[in-house]
Amino acid sequence: MQRYILSRKNHITLISGILIAIAFIIKWTMGNIMIFNWILIIASIFGVAPIAIQAYQALRVKVVSIDVLVTMAVIGAFLIQNYEESAIVTFLFLFGAYLEQRTLNQTRSAIKELTEMAPESALKQMKNGEFEEVEVDEVDEGDILLVKTGAKVPVDGTVLSGEGHINEASITGEAVSVGKERDSKVFAGTILENGTIQIVADRVGEDTTFGKIIELVEEAQDSKSEAERFIDRFSKYYTPAVLVLSFVVWLISQNIELAITILVLGCPGALVIGVPVSNVAGIGNGARHGVLLKGSEVIHDFSRTDTMVFDKTGTLTVGNPSVSETKYYTDKADEVLGYLASIERESDHPLAKAVLQEIGEKTFSPVENTEVVKGGGIVASVNGHRVAVGNVALMEKENIELNEEVKADVVRFERDGNSLVLTAVDGKLKVMMGVRDQIRTGVKKDLQKLKSLGVKNLVMLSGDNQGTVDIVSRELGLTEAHGNMLPEDKAEYIKKLKEEGQVVAFVGDGVNDSPSLALADIGIAMGSGTDVAIETSDVVLMNSDFSRLPHAVGLTKSTARNMLQNIIIAIGVVLVLLAGVFFSDWVNMSIGMLVHEASILAVILNGMRLLGYSIR
Known part of the structure; x- marks a missing residue:
């Protein structure tokens, strides 16, 4: 029976409203108070039924909900034979719940649109x-x-x-x-x-990018921020406090109508709904604009970000570098290039792909005893020769002599913004390649937008040489730029920034970025990056679209402001109504419930504004 009544709550609301309208028409046209009261009694009983059921269910789990307050208020109105108040209060409460659910469904339209797009x-x-x-x-x-x-x-x-x-x-x-x-x-x-x-x-299935997007958005919309958890705790104690206040007022004043009115006015509905609707709308907006925010807590932290740290390759740059210059230190260039190609084809590093593209078709040789030197390169045996491929640090580690000519070439290559790929065979340097990546189109403009949104520090950390890093930094107008950094160096640097009290967001796309993504207050992964990076991050920019980053920052800041606005509206309305009860005579139970429901709609509509947010 309980399930049946709750499933017909909207129908009950409609019937209750029609009965109230009929009652007032009879009163105004016929002046028959007895029929007027009986119709309002029926309307009250109809209206309070689903509310009382919800109150009972809440009390069974030891929760004093808003439904408990309204049920007690309606019972009190019956005791003092104020059927007009009881009928109007139940109708307004049910009608407000209907509008609340309808508008909340609209804020969840992003996830609904996504699921409808599923093939x-x-x-x-x-x-x-x-x-x-x-x-x-x-x-x-x-x-x-x-x-x-x-x-x-x-698929x-x-x-x-x-x-x-x-x-x-x-x-x-x-x-x-x-x-x-x-x-x-x-x-x-x-x-x-x-x-x-x-x-x-x-x-296929849930493993597709689209499936993961739906899963992430659903999880995000169902998550709770610290603000929401605080409000849940607040409501747990606030609602019983309203009951106690109402009882104390009745004891002192012996005015049961005043006590019942306080029960109605004290309902914290707008406070409970205000923060979740802002979060849901913000997450929904992000999903529609290619920004996945993994939960409400992410919005809170992201909105306070003052330092943003970037990986270079694949983040600030396109991640599709090409060889810009090559210098040979041997007469057997073809043979060495064959060794180099044999080693590089086993790597998925962007520099390796650039080298292979430059070398072209070669006869590959078997590669044995491969050793990957973290932050340095690769050492392996090819046709009985020890071949080292990597940066200057690897050459020094392998005790390979770099004469004055080579050192001058290193300086020149790096000054021109190249990343170095050096190849040594049997302890002697044979080839130096300069590989250069292109800065993403529009990145400089996007970084300026981030500054205008309050991100004070823009920092680049890269495993690339310092010369290349400095060139990119100057072109983009970054605050700081550090090169020759291993994954652990990046993570340590982020740890240092956090210890200094900065709220740090890290943007990256590779497996080596995962420690930094996890350590930062907010980890932001480029959507075409690795699965590990995406799983570790808090925010995903789909299709690696860097221009979505300013939208994400602006959206989270607007969402955080929207939450605060809703909290102020909710608390402000309750305080004004309670002041009206004690210090004026214009507030009664019906007006209180009407204003209460209006405040709920106000915070919902305020939250829904976020659905239309866009960066200017």
Whole structure:
């Protein structure tokens, strides 16, 4: 019976409102007070039923909820035969709950829109070579799928054949179409606007980028910040305190109507709902704009960030470097380049890819006894030769002599903004390559926006040489820049900043960034970075779109301000109403409930403003 009544709460609200309207029409037209009172009694009983059930359920778990206060107020109104107040209070309370739920659902529209974008079917290649439509859950990794114009990409995959343009707004928040061709990566939930492509499934189900986005947003919206936990604790003691105050007022004044009015006015509804609605709306806005905020606590910390630390490669730069200059110190360049290519093809480092692209087609030799020197490079045996590939520090570690000519070349290469890849064979330097990365388009403008948003210190930490780091730093106008840093050095530097009292955010994209992402107050991962970096971080910028970072900072600051505004509105309304009860005669139970519900709507509507937030 309880479940049935609660499931019909909206219908009960409507019936209660109609009965109240009929009662007043009869009173004004016929003047029949007895019928007027009986209709209001029926309306009160209808209205209080779901409220009383919720109050009972709360008391069973030893919680004195708002429903308990309203139920007691309605019972008190019955005792003093004020049926008009009891009917209006129950209707306003139920109607306010209906509006509250409806507007809250709108703040959760981002996650609803995301789930609606989820693909449901796919055209899968069967054993006979034909494509058949199947449920997306029936797709496994390695399956070949056909995507036609206008269809959603069902999984994360790689294009095998065909070309087309894909709208990746569900992943990046940006509706600009992206061209796709053979070997391009595609993501589940994106839409092929033109063309036809065949893809091989790399990730399916919850493992897709889109699946992870939905999971992260759902977890974030269900999480609670420190402010919310404080309000929960506050309400736990506040509500019983209102009961005690009401009882004390009745004992002193012997005015039961005044005591009942205090019960109604003391309902902390706006205070309880104000902070969560701000958080949900802020997280929803972020999800729609390619920014994943992993929870309410992240918003609080991120809004206070005064120092932002960046990795260089793949964060401030494109992460797709190329060889800009090469110097040989041997007559057997082809042989050495073959050794170098053999070693570099086993690495997934951006510099290794640049070197391989520069060398081109070579006959690879077997590589043995590979040793990765952290922050230095690689040492291995190739065709019986000891080959060292890395930076100057590795050469010194291998006791390789760098003569004056080489030292001069090192200075010149670094001055020109190059990262160095030196190759030594059997203890002698043979080749020096200068590899240069390009700064991301628009990064300088985005960094200026961060400063205008209150981020005082912009710091770059990189494993690259100091010369390259300084060039990038000067071009971007950073506060500090430090090169030749190992992963542990970066983590130690962030620890030092935190000990100085700074609120630190770290932005990176690689596995070596994970310690720093975890140690910083806020870890921010570029969305096309590694899974480890994304899992370790607090904020994810989808599709590695650096321009989303100022939006994220501005959004969290606006959300934090919005929370504070809602708390002030909620507490202010209660104080004004209680002052009105004790020091004036304009506040009664019905007016109190009306203002109380209006304050709930006010904080919800204030929170919903965040859904339309955008950086200027």
